[in-house]
Amino acid sequence: MASSSKPKRIYDVFLSFRGTDLGKNFVGHLYTALNQNGVHTFIDSEELRKGDQISVALMKAIEESCIAIIVFSEDYASSWWCLEEAAKIMECKEQGDLIVFSVFYKVEPKEVRTPRESYNKAMNKHEFKFGKDSEKVKRWKKALFDAGGLSGWHLNEG
Template structure:
C-alpha cells in the first residue's frame, strides 16, 4: 500500500548502474544530457563524499529522488550493491510512488526478469555465497522480476528480440 507522505525530494533522478559496464559510454552521455537540461541527478561517483557510509548514503539518495533510472547491463546482477539499490528502488516505488524507468542496455528484459543466462549465473553465485534460501537473494530476484515488468527502453547494438 502506498504511503500518503512522500519524503522530501532532493534529486530529480537517481541513476542505478553497474559502473564497469557503462561509465565511459552510455552512462556518461545520459548523465551529461540530464545535467545540461537542468535535471539534478544523483550518480554515486559524483555525489558520494569521501568518508560517506556507502549503503546509508545511497539508500537515502534513492529515498530523496523523484525518479530512478535502473540501467540493466550485462554484468549488472553480479554486483550485490546494484541489487540492493534495485531492491530499495522497487520498495520506494511501492511505498512512496517513486517513478522507476528501467533501461535494458545490451541485455534482454526477459533475461533480467526471468533470471536467465548471465543474470541466472550471477544469482546462482549469490545463492552459493548467501545460501539457496537467502531472504536477501529472494528480495533481489523479486526486485529484478518487478523492474523487468515495467515499461522500459531496450538499447542494443543489434535487433531487439521483444
Template sequence: MASSLKSKRKYHVFLSFRGEDVRNNFLGHLYKALDQKGIYTYVDSEELRKGEQIDLALMKAIEESQIAIIIFSKDYASSWWCLEELAKIIDRKEERNLMVFPLFYKVEPRELRTPRGSYRDAMAKHESKYGKDSKEVKRWEKTLSDASYLSGWHLKDG
C-alpha cells in the first residue's frame, strides 16, 4: 500500500504562502535552493497552467505532494486561498501522512493559535464576510491553531 501511495505523489514539496508577503524575496530563494537539490516543488507561479481552475489545481497538487511547507507570514490569513490550502494540508496530514513543516516568517506561532495582530484582523474580516459562526471561519481558526502547534522554523530577519 505504501508503494501505491508514493507512486501517486507527483511533487516532493508543495509550498503554501501569501504571495504579496514573500513571493519576490524569501520564496524565490527557497524555491531555487530546493530546485538546486533536485527537489520537485509545486509553486503556483511555476506549475499552475493558464486556463486551469485554480482551486482544483491547488488541491490536486497538495494531494500529489509528499511534503507541504507552509510559510506563515503577516498577511497569510487574509487570503481565502491560503486558508483553504491550509485546511486541505492539515486534512491530508491527518488522513494520508502528508509531512507538514511550518515556517513562521516574521510571525510567532501564538499569533495563529489565539489570533493576534494581523491574524486577528484577518479573521475578523472573514467573520464579517461569512458570519461569525460560519463553518468556514471555524474550520480556518481550527486549522490555524493546529498548525501553530507543529514544530517548525522561526525566521525573524534575513
C-alpha cells in the first residue's frame, strides 16, 4: 500500500525573491542573519547544485521547508520563475504544509494584490506571452492576490 506521508522537512525557511532586485543587499543580509542564528535557509544561489534541474529542485525545496518568506519587490512579478515559486508556496500553504510570510520591499501590498504599477505591467506581458486566460497566468494572479493579502512587513528603505 502506498504511503501518502508529508515531505520530509529539510529547510526551516525558503526565501523567494527576485535576484536582480535584492540578491546582494536586503535578502543577502536576511539570509546571513537567519543562518547565523541557526535557521537552515534555502536560497537558490547557495543551495542549487550544478546539474540540478532548476524547476524540480525549487519546487522540492518549497515542499521540504517549514516556512516560506516571499520578498515582493518592484520586479518580482516580471520573473515567471518567481511567480511559479509564489504559486507553489501558496498551494502548499493552502494544504496546511507551509507557513508563509510576506515582505513588501519598496512596493505596496495593494500593488501586489490588484496588480498595479510594475506588477500590472509584468502581468500584461505574461498574458501576452501565455494568453490572458491561460491556467498558468490565472494561478499566478491568484497567488499574488492571496500572498499580497497576507499580513507582512512593509519596508521602504534600509
